Amino acid sequence: FKAAVLIQQWYRRHVARLEMRRRCTWRIFQSIEYACEQDQIKLHNFFSYLMDHFTPSSSKERDFISRMFVSGESFKEAELEKYCDYESIEVPESYAGPHLSFPLLPDHATALLEAFKQKQQLHARYVLNLLHETRKHLKQLPNISHVSTCYSEEVTVCGDLHGQLDDLFLIFHKNGLPSPSKSYVFNGDFVDRGNQSLEILIVLFTFLLIYPKEVHLNRGNHEDHMVNLRYGFTKEVMQKYKVHGKKILKMIQNVFCWLPLATLIDQKVLVLHGGISDTTDLDLLEKIQRHKFISVLRGKKGKESNRHVEVREVNGESSAEAEAAGEEAAPGVCPQPLSAQAPSMANRQEFSRWVRQTVQEQIERCRRLVDVSESESEELTYSSTVSLVELDGPCWTRQEECKQILDILWSDPVPQEGCRANTVRGGGCYFGPDVTGKILEKHNLQFLIRSHECKQDGYEFCHKRKVLTIFSASNYYEVGSNRGAYVKLGPDLVPHFVQYQANKTAHTLTMTQRQGFPGHNSNRDTMGTTEKESAFRALREKLFAHTSALISAFKAYDKDNTGRISLSSWATAVESVLHLGLPWRMLRPQLVHSTEEGMLEYRSWLDDLAMERRSQEHIQLSLLEVIYRNRSNLETIFRIIDRDHSGLISFEEFHQTWKLFSSHMNVELTDDGISDLVRSIDFNKDGNIDFNEFLEAFRLVRQAE
Numbered sequence: 124f125k126a127a128v129l130i131q132q133w134y135r136r137h138v139a140r141l142e143m144r145r146r147c148t149w150r151i152f153q154s155i156e157y158a159c160e161q162d163q164i165k166l167h168n169f170f171s172y173l174m175d176h177f178t179p180s181s182s183k184e185r186d187f188i189s190r191m192f193v194s195g196e197s198f199k200e201a202e203l204e205k206y207c208d209y210e211s212i213e214v215p216e217s218y219a220g221p222h223l224s225f226p227l228l229p230d231h232a233t234a235l236l237e238a239f240k241q242k243q244q245l246h247a248r249y250v251l252n253l254l255h256e257t258r259k260h261l262k263q264l265p266n267i268s269h270v271s272t273c274y275s276e277e278v279t280v281c282g283d284l285h286g287q288l289d290d291l292f293l294i295f296h297k298n299g300l301p302s303p304s305k306s307y308v309f310n311g312d313f314v315d316r317g318n319q320s321l322e323i324l325i326v327l328f329t330f331l332l333i334y335p336k337e338v339h340l341n342r343g344n345h346e347d348h349m350v351n352l353r354y355g356f357t358k359e360v361m362q363k364y365k366v367h368g369k370k371i372l373k374m375i376q377n378v379f380c381w382l383p384l385a386t387l388i389d390q391k392v393l394v395l396h397g398g399i400s401d402t403t404d405l406d407l408l409e410k411i412q413r414h415k416f417i418s419v420l421r422g423k424k425g426k427e428s429n430r431h432v433e434v435r436e437v438n439g440e441s442s443a444e445a446e447a448a449g450e451e452a453a454p455g456v457c458p459q460p461l462s463a464q465a466p467s468m469a470n471r472q473e474f475s476r477w478v479r480q481t482v483q484e485q486i487e488r489c490r491r492l493v494d495v496s497e498s499e500s501e502e503l504t505y506s507s508t509v510s511l512v513e514l515d516g517p518c519w520t521r522q523e524e525c526k527q528i529l530d531i532l533w534s535d536p537v538p539q540e541g542c543r544a545n546t547v548r549g550g551g552c553y554f555g556p557d558v559t560g561k562i563l564e565k566h567n568l569q570f571l572i573r574s575h576e577c578k579q580d581g582y583e584f585c586h587k588r589k590v591l592t593i594f595s596a597s598n599y600y601e602v603g604s605n606r607g608a609y610v611k612l613g614p615d616l617v618p619h620f621v622q623y624q625a626n627k628t629a630h631t632l633t634m635t636q637r638q639g640f641p642g643h644n645s646n647r648d649t650m651g652t653t654e655k656e657s658a659f660r661a662l663r664e665k666l667f668a669h670t671s672a673l674i675s676a677f678k679a680y681d682k683d684n685t686g687r688i689s690l691s692s693w694a695t696a697v698e699s700v701l702h703l704g705l706p707w708r709m710l711r712p713q714l715v716h717s718t719e720e721g722m723l724e725y726r727s728w729l730d731d732l733a734m735e736r737r738s739q740e741h742i743q744l745s746l747l748e749v750i751y752r753n754r755s756n757l758e759t760i761f762r763i764i765d766r767d768h769s770g771l772i773s774f775e776e777f778h779q780t781w782k783l784f785s786s787h788m789n790v791e792l793t794d795d796g797i798s799d800l801v802r803s804i805d806f807n808k809d810g811n812i813d814f815n816e817f818l819e820a821f822r823l824v825r826q827a828e
Contacts, residue, residue: 147710149579151658152600154703155665156577157547203377207370209251223249225256227332232300235329239288239322247367250325254374257328260335261381266409268308268339268386272614275306275337278388281609282310282574282581282593283343286317286356289625290597290607291326297621298609301330301338308386310574310593311343311396311532315354317596321363324375342382342413343396344532344550344575348372349418352763361770369769380417384408384531391616394572398534398590399562400552401542404527411524419529420550535576536590547704556586563589569616581608581622597624601657659713665701666714667732672700677725687722690715771811777801 214222221238223231223245235245245253270278279298284290301307309327314320331338344350351357360375361368385395385408393405533551540555559571570589577599583592597607606622613619666673676696680688688696693715694707715723716731764772764780778794778801801812 143709145579147706148658150705151662151703151710152604153577154705155661156600158703160548160550203373204255207251207255207374209248209255212246212248212251212367214246214248218246220244220246221249223253223329225252225332227256227329229300229333232326232329232333235326236292236295239319239326240292244363245325247364247371250321250364250371251367251374253325253328253332254371254378256332258374258378258381260332261378261383262414264381264383266384266411266413267405268341268383269390270306270308270339270386270388272389272612272616275304277611277613278306278308279609279611280308280310280388280394280572280593282595282607283312283577284309284317284323285312285345285596285599286314286320286323286359287596287598287625288317288319288322288326290595290623291323293607293623293625294595294609297623298611301334303334303337306337306339308339308341308388308394310386310394310572311341311382312345312574313340313343314356315345315351316599318355318359320356320359321371328378339386340382341386341394341396342379342384342532344419346379346382347418347420348376348379349420376417377414380414382413384411384413384528388612389614389616390567391569392572392612393562393566393568395531396573397532397551397575398530398536398573399554399558399571400526400530400534401554401558401561402526403530403562405566407524408527408531411527413528415521416525416528419525419532533575536573536585536592538585556589559586559589572610577605578608579605581606582610582620591618598626602626659710662705662710663714663732665703666697667729669700670729670733673697673729674725676700681725686726687719687724690721690723693723693725771813773811774798774801777812 220243221231221234223235238245272278279294281294299305307330313323313327317323327338327340331340345354345356348357357372360372364371385393385405387393530551533545533548535545535548535551535553536559537553537555539553540557542552542554542558545551545553562568563570570591572591572593574593574595576592576594577596578592578594581594581597584590585592591610593608593610594605595607595609597605599605603624603626606624608620608622611619611621673696676699677688677693678684680692680696690708690711694711697707698705715728761772764776778798
């Protein structure tokens, strides 16, 4: 009996240690992931600030900057069709991959699946043709799709896939392919991070066209080309399609902005990617012209310009086009004189009627100028029809509409009541159970299904089971780190979950590697040694990247300049620099290996971190620290400047971007001075700047400092 008690005590302590280790590892992965997202939004806000405060010296300069930073909005309908003309691309006889012909049939989908399993690639002509047909279909869909379990046995909802094609294959293997009796809702974040994002898009778009009533796609926060620049999808497309990659990216950007924003199942279950806020209004979401928001990150504008831009937005112009039209009208573009003095915005109903009248007048004027008949030009989308029909209602600004979309794509639920800014991600909000309750009551809903967050079991309930998070990318952080899951809903709307791990390696891990224990719940894989080591490696890299700031923080606690601080001070100082919200005292044994009498020699500890990095890169230590800290931002900046995604920055692109930076920094440089600068960065003298040259120039500048 005593032996049994001892074994039980040992077992419980062991399981408790494993659980704490698992939670710490999970928090490290998640904190670093969210910090990266915050950096992306800060970087975007920086460029937005530059754009708002930069005064172009000529219309050519203005157009170039607009095209560079407002990519995707600069193409009108006809221009996009011409630029992405798939019919002009020939398929060679030597091509051995799958072929597509439209309208698509189920056989085309199965052929694609088999081809992708064999690592084959779909020809660029078929990719562009598929994107063209997908765009045509999406334009006819409402902002909120409606699904009924009356017409199929059940509806399957899948969460984030993030370019992990094996997870999609496993879902289809377990649950069956989409069909008239099997409906699917894919809840956004199809791309980025994984290396088969494009294949996932092709498969999903193919099934969408074959079964338009059974397959439904929601937009996620990664269906945004500004986010794609940082997280890998842009790079993936350009690597796979070196000749036609730019056309494919341009079409994908346009397709993304036409994706529906949410799905309603039996009018009782709301499926959206991120979450809600205390200002979320489903009636407004139904009426927004969603295609205006190619990047919701770009929707934040100054308050003063909102009302001015609003009239032009209703007329179908983007904000960039409105600015460009301010001084001179481009040839062939319809002039936009207002029919009469605009009424006061205080009377919204009168203003709305005036806007509608103005829209009709401008449409008629353009038709007469370009000699287009009414039947040829009228291709009303669902959202534009709703907007015109409901225009006598409230008149919303672009900023308010953007916030609606930003909140449903970026928000996260929290246990605390209320709604506050999502400071961890940098976008959206944190919403509490009271916010959930109000939305459910207002719209007579039973519960919400959202994705957006990796969960160890692939799913998680919160807010008294009124909010369900579903995440379908297994092994998201590392092999064995988490299960993927999907949820099935029948007519009773009771959720049934299926969990899985797609990577074969995850199933071959030993019990010790999984950090599991015989008799442990088989439905719960715990974080393994591999994941733990990977998490702490990432954390040590983060610490090394902030060496200089850490030294300053440590010195504040080392008043006598002894080079030693207490472990408590170490934990406080590290959090003050990294702001990751981690339990540093608990993590200390994994990060600090040698102490004397509870004191840490912080300089030798930082030297140990540096040795790990220097063994990999033979670069001056201070430069290596700066590059580790800024590499992701530098790569994103490079891709933003590289407007055509060629992997090279032209002299003109660099010239115009540097003028933008110099105006912000109040540095006066002549055109000749900028030309000398760009030539000095072009080390191989090929007339372009690649990323290595860009990074090398950054290092040389740091050395000069």
